[in-house]
Structure formats: structure tokens, C-alpha cells
Amino acid sequence: MKKQLFIGAAALVAMAMTGCQKTGTIEGVVLDPFTGKAVEMPTVWMDSTIFGTQNPKYPYKGDLQQGKFKFEKVPVGSYLIKARRSKYILGQQKITTDEKNPNLSVTLYEYSDQIKPGLYKSGTTEGPEKIDNQWVVYSTSCNESVAGYRLTMPINTDAGKVPGKKADKKKKAAKGAAKVSNLPAPLAVDAALNVFFVNASSVTSPLVATTYPAVEGKVADHADCQGFGADEKTGLFVDKAKGTTLNVEYKAENLFQVTGNLPKGKQIIQLSQDGKTLQTYYFLVK
Numbered sequence: 001m002k003k004q005l006f007i008g009a010a011a012l013v014a015m016a017m018t019g020c021q022k023t024g025t026i027e028g029v030v031l032d033p034f035t036g037k038a039v040e041m042p043t044v045w046m047d048s049t050i051f052g053t054q055n056p057k058y059p060y061k062g063d064l065q066q067g068k069f070k071f072e073k074v075p076v077g078s079y080l081i082k083a084r085r086s087k088y089i090l091g092q093q094k095i096t097t098d099e100k101n102p103n104l105s106v107t108l109y110e111y112s113d114q115i116k117p118g119l120y121k122s123g124t125t126e127g128p129e130k131i132d133n134q135w136v137v138y139s140t141s142c143n144e145s146v147a148g149y150r151l152t153m154p155i156n157t158d159a160g161k162v163p164g165k166k167a168d169k170k171k172k173a174a175k176g177a178a179k180v181s182n183l184p185a186p187l188a189v190d191a192a193l194n195v196f197f198v199n200a201s202s203v204t205s206p207l208v209a210t211t212y213p214a215v216e217g218k219v220a221d222h223a224d225c226q227g228f229g230a231d232e233k234t235g236l237f238v239d240k241a242k243g244t245t246l247n248v249e250y251k252a253e254n255l256f257q258v259t260g261n262l263p264k265g266k267q268i269i270q271l272s273q274d275g276k277t278l279q280t281y282y283f284l285v286k
Contacts (some may be wrong), residue, residue: 001136011063012246015203018140021076022075022076022099022102023072023073023074023075023076023102024076024097024101024102024103024104025071025072025073025074025103025104026046026051026070026071026075026079026081026095026101026103026104026106027044027068027069027070027071027072027104027105027106028068028069028104028105028107028108029066029067029068029069029104029107029108030042030044030067030069030083030085030091030107030108030109030110031067031107031108031109032109032110032111033079033111033196033251033252033255033257034063034111034115034120034122034124034127034128034196035124035125035126035127036071036123036125037125038066038067038068039067039083039085039088039110040044040064040065040066040067041064041065041085042064042067042069042083042084042085042088042108042110043083043084044069044081044082044083044108045081045082046071046074046079046080046081046082047079047080047081047082049074049079053069056275060173063121069168072259074102076097076098076099077096077097078094078095078096078274079094079096080092080093080094080095081093081094081095081106081108082108083108083109083110085110087112087113087114088111088112088113089110089111089112089113089115089252089253089254089255090110090253091109091110091251091252091253092108092252093106093108108252109251109252109255110252111128111252112128114131115128116142116198116199117199117200117254118130118131118132118133118197118198118279119131119133119195119196119197119279119281120195120196120197120198121195121196122194122195122196122257123194129231131187131195131281132280133222133279134184134186134187135149135183135280135281135282136279137153138150138151138153138183139227139280140225140226140227140228140235141225141226141227141277142219142222142224142225142226142237142277143196143224143225144223144224145222145224145237145238145240145250145279146212146237146238146240146270146277147212147226147237147238147253147268147270147280148222148225148227148235148236148237148238149183149214149235149236149268149282150183150227150228150229150232150235151183151216151232151234151235151236151282152180152181152182152183152184152232153180153183154180154181154229155178155179155180155181155220166232169263183236183282184188185284186214186266186267186282186283186284187281187282187283187284188283188284188286189262189283189284189285189286190285190286191261191262191263191264191285191286192257192259192261192262193211193246193258193259193260193261193262194257194258195257195258195259196251196255196256196257196258197209197255197256197257197258197271197279198254198255199255199256199278200254200278201254202253202254203276205273206248206273207256207271207272207273207278208245208248208271208272208273209245209246209247209258209260209269209270209271209272210243210244210245210246210269210270210272211243211244211246211260211262211263211267211268211269211270212238212240212242212243212244212267212268212269212270213237213238213239213242213265213266213267213268214236214237214238214239214265214266214267214282215236215237215238215239216232216234216235216236216237217234217235217236217237218234219232219233219234219235220233222235223245224229225237235267236282237269238268241261242263244260244261244262244263245260246258246259246260246269247259247260260270262283262285263285264285264286265284265285266282266283266284267282267283267284267285268280268281268282268283269281269283
């Protein structure tokens with residue numbers, strides 16, 4: 001009899017402990033990462049839970065105008081919290097609370113789905129300001145050499161012209177003097193880099209950003225680089241021995257913030273994933 005009473009008491013204690021799981025408050029704001037301004041009226045929810053601003057009983061709908069949200073009596077644990085709005089890219093973040101820290105303040109980011117892939121300046125209050133990659137047509141595909149650029153590019157001056165006597169005469173006169181376009185000068189930037197990168201496709205593995213000194217070298221020494229013309233003897237390559245890894249932080253779906261201190265001089269920044277180059281940029285660090 002005593003044994004049965006002991007078992008029953010233990011069961012009651014276990015039930016009591018289960019019913020007393022500690023809870024806390026998850027609150028925060030949804031921001032546009034490019035401007036730092038609040039995203040008005042976002043939908044925020046925690047996956048596989050009853051917590052969401054779309055819930056008819058959600059009590060803080062008025063705060064959504066300022067991008068703010070709050071979920072109360074959330075059992076401690078790990079969750080995936082998401083934010084979305086029409087014509088915006090999804091923002092999400094993994095969060096964890098525990099008995100000692102049951103409350104959490106979260107900042108989520110989401111941005112317009114009209115923003116095209118590429119590199120963007122940070123801290124612009126008016127909107128995204130893209131850093132044009134004017135060197136992309138000069139870039140070559142490299143394996144071991146990481147990255148390379150052509151120093152010149154032939155210009156097709158006859159594109160769109162109809163062959164004729166006058167055209168033939170001009171062609172003969174210009175023979176032996178083919179026009180070329182030189183690699184544009186590197187973009188001058190400060191040593192303290194702080195930019196956003198919008199990837200063209202969904203990223204399932206980490207994005208890696210590395211900056212290397214840009215050095216001129218022989219094309220023959222970089223046989224792994226494809227894209228140079230048959231007559232080109234020199235090109236622009238990276239000094240692999242002096243690479244500097246930059247900080248990459250996930251902000252929202254396909255959006256990353258890249259920060260770090262760049263060495264002075266001409267630099268080639270490589271953005272890669274799974275060992276494959278996504279994009280390169282040619283900068284002059286002041």
C-alpha cells in the first residue's frame with residue numbers, strides 16, 4: 001500500500017512540474033536593413049506555435065504600425081521566428097530562451113522584393129544605393145587563382161552596321177588599329193567596409209567574403225583562369241598569400257551584411273559559397 005502511495009505522489013509531482021514550465025515575453029521590431037526604418041504592418045509569427053500577429057486574439061495590433069510585436073507567456077525553448085509583408089523578402093531568426101533568461105528582445109529584417117542582386121552601401125536613409133560592378137565584363141573564371149580580370153577588352157565598332165562600300169573603306173583605313181576598352185579604375189573606398197550583398201539565389205550554406213591584394217601578373221602563370229584573349233600577356237590577379245577574411249552576417253533571406261577592415265591599396269573582394277565564386281569587386285582602399 002505504501003509503495004502504491006509513493007508512486008502516486010511521484011506522479012502528481014511530475015505533473016505539477018510539467019504544468020509549471022517557465023514562460024517569458026518575446027518582443028521586438030521589424031526593420032528595413034537598408035534604411036534602418038521600421039517596416040509598417042508586418043506579419044510576425046513563431047513556427048509551429050500559436051504565437052503570431054495574424055491571430056485574431058493578438059492584443060497588440062496597434063503597435064504593428066511601428067513594426068513592433070510582442071508575444072507573452074511563451075514557454076522557454078528554441079524557436080524560429082519569422083516576419084513577412086506583401087512584396088517584401090522573408091526575414092527570420094532562430095532564438096532560444098531558458099529558465100534564467102525567459103525574455104528576449106529580437107530585431108528582424110525584411111526588404112523589398114524589387115531590390116536586384118549585387119552590393120549595396122549601408123547607412124543610406126533614403127533607400128538602397130547599389131555599388132555598380134563596372135568591372136564584371138572584365139572578370140575571368142578562375143579555380144586555384146581565385147579571381148582574375150582582363151586589363152583590356154576589344155570593342156566591336158562594326159556592331160549593327162550594314163556592310164557596304166563606305167564601311168569597307170573605313171574598315172581598311174582602321175586596319176591594324178583595333179580599339180580596346182581598358183579596365184576601369186578601382187572604386188575608392190574607406191578601409192572600414194560596411195556593405196550589404198544581395199545574392200541572386202537562395203543560400204543554404206554560409207557566404208564567405210575575402211579580400212586580397214590585386215597584383216598584375218602573367219596570364220601564362222594562371223592557366224586555370226578562363227576568359228583571357230589569345231593575345232593577352234598580362235592580367236590582374238589576387239595575391240592568395242595575403243587574403244583577409246571579412247565578417248558576414250545573415251540579415252534576411254538572400255541578404256548579408258559584410259564588414260571588416262580592408263588593407264590599404266588595390267584590393268579584389270571575392271564573395272563565394274561552397275568554394276565557388278559568386279562575384280568579385282575591384283576597390284582602391286584609401
